[in-house]
Amino acid sequence: MTRTRPILTLAFLLPVAVAVAQSPRDVVRQAVQTELASARNDHSHWLYFDFDRKPDKTVKRWVAEAHSVSLERVVERDGQALPDYLQRQEMSSFINDPSAQSKKRKSGQHDDEQAAELLKILPDAFIWNMEGEKGSATLLHFKPDPQFHPPDLEARVFAAMEGEMAIDRRQHRIATLKGRLIHDVKIGFGFLGELKAGGTFDVERRELTPTVWEIVETHVHIQGHALIFKTISENEDDVKSHFKQIDQGTSLQQAKQELLQLNTDPAKGTSASIAGH
Numbered sequence: 001m002t003r004t005r006p007i008l009t010l011a012f013l014l015p016v017a018v019a020v021a022q023s024p025r026d027v028v029r030q031a032v033q034t035e036l037a038s039a040r041n042d043h044s045h046w047l048y049f050d051f052d053r054k055p056d057k058t059v060k061r062w063v064a065e066a067h068s069v070s071l072e073r074v075v076e077r078d079g080q081a082l083p084d085y086l087q088r089q090e091m092s093s094f095i096n097d098p099s100a101q102s103k104k105r106k107s108g109q110h111d112d113e114q115a116a117e118l119l120k121i122l123p124d125a126f127i128w129n130m131e132g133e134k135g136s137a138t139l140l141h142f143k144p145d146p147q148f149h150p151p152d153l154e155a156r157v158f159a160a161m162e163g164e165m166a167i168d169r170r171q172h173r174i175a176t177l178k179g180r181l182i183h184d185v186k187i188g189f190g191f192l193g194e195l196k197a198g199g200t201f202d203v204e205r206r207e208l209t210p211t212v213w214e215i216v217e218t219h220v221h222i223q224g225h226a227l228i229f230k231t232i233s234e235n236e237d238d239v240k241s242h243f244k245q246i247d248q249g250t251s252l253q254q255a256k257q258e259l260l261q262l263n264t265d266p267a268k269g270t271s272a273s274i275a276g277h
Contacts, residue, residue, distance in 0.1 A: 024128035024140055027167060032122050034172040039116065044212055045250060047258060049242040049266045055235050062262050064246060064255035069101045070108075071252055073259040081264065091259070095252045118158050124148055125159040137166040137175055144182070157195060157222075160185050173213050177203045181222060196223045208243050216240050242266045 022030065045065040052059045060076040071094065073087055082090075094100055126142035133139060143162040150156040163179030181199040199222030206216045218238045246258065 024130050025123050027130075027138060028128055028140065028165070029123040031167045031172045031174050032119055035119060035174060036116060038211075038213075039112075042212060043248050044209075045246050045248045046208070046214070047244045047246050047255075048240050051239045051241075053237045062259050064250065064259050066250045066252045066255040067248060068252065069105050071095070071255040071259065073256075073262075075264040087264075088260070091256050095256065101252075114154060118154060121148075121150070121155055121158070125150070125155070126161075131164065133169075134166065136169055138169050140165050140167065142179075157181070157185050161201070168207075171207075171211065173205070173207070175205055177201075199223055209245065214240070214243065 045067075047062065047064045050059075050061050050063050052061075058076075058078050059074060062073040062075065064071050064073075071091060073091055074082055075087060076082060125145060125148045127145045129141045131139040131141050141162075141164055144159055148159055150159045160181055160183055161179030162182045163177070165174060165178070166176040167173065168175050179201050181195060181197050183197050185195040200219070201222070202217070202219040203215060204217040205213050208214050216239065218236065220234045220236050222234045246255075250258070
């Protein structure tokens with residue numbers, strides 16, 4: 001799937017006294033290990049409402065994570081509601097297009113792999129300091145570690161951030177991650193492109209059911225220019241809500257029927273088993 005929705009691991013069983021004695025970096029490392037292990041073991045599938053906004057495109061859609069690939073029912077595009085026949089037509093077209101399904105799976109796998117690689121460098125890419133506690137979360141501040149050498153462009157951008165992270169103390173799960181690009185990032189010594197300092201990202205996660213966590217909000221606003229990599233700048237606000245767990249063996253046809261039962265506007269009422277975040 002195209003998400004990281006980990007389950008609780010044995011890290012949850014470590015004594016509280018050990019956690020207290022950990023350094024800030026060790027606290028982060030334990031959370032990262034928990035997330036990676038959980039991502040490998042969680043096989044739950046979900047249906048949810050997604051509102052995605054970019055400068056050139058706004059989409060509202062229901063998404064069902066079928067067994068093979070996610071199916072989308074787009075209900076609004078660029079502020080215009082899609083008629084029912086077109087919603088059905090787009091879903092049917094995807095269901096009957098193995099090439100489109102394969103492309104979507106590969107894209108999701110690439111995103112998952114990239115996210116995992118960035119997660120792995122999280123403890124060592126930054127200098128971490130404890131900031132306190134808020135409810136059940138431990139709050140940490142991070143800034144770039146000058147001793148860290150990022151292996152690729154994505155890691156260079158990530159490692160140029162300063163910000164805050166909240167970790168759930170009981171489950172060792174990352175609840176929020178917020179950062180700001182504190183200096184320009186040049187590509188090819190600036191000849192190929194440049195990302196401007198001041199860009200921000202904000203990722204919010206919630207526990208949907210016991211031990212199952214999901215990203216519910218993603219806000220990325222990074223400005224730059226590029227001569228070759230035209231998509232290097234990123235401005236996106238994505239909010240997911242109204243989650244409902246579905247069977248992991250759900251077929252695309254079953255997912256379609258499930259999606260068609262939902263109101264195009266979740267605020268106007270849906271199944272009682274679907275709740276906002």
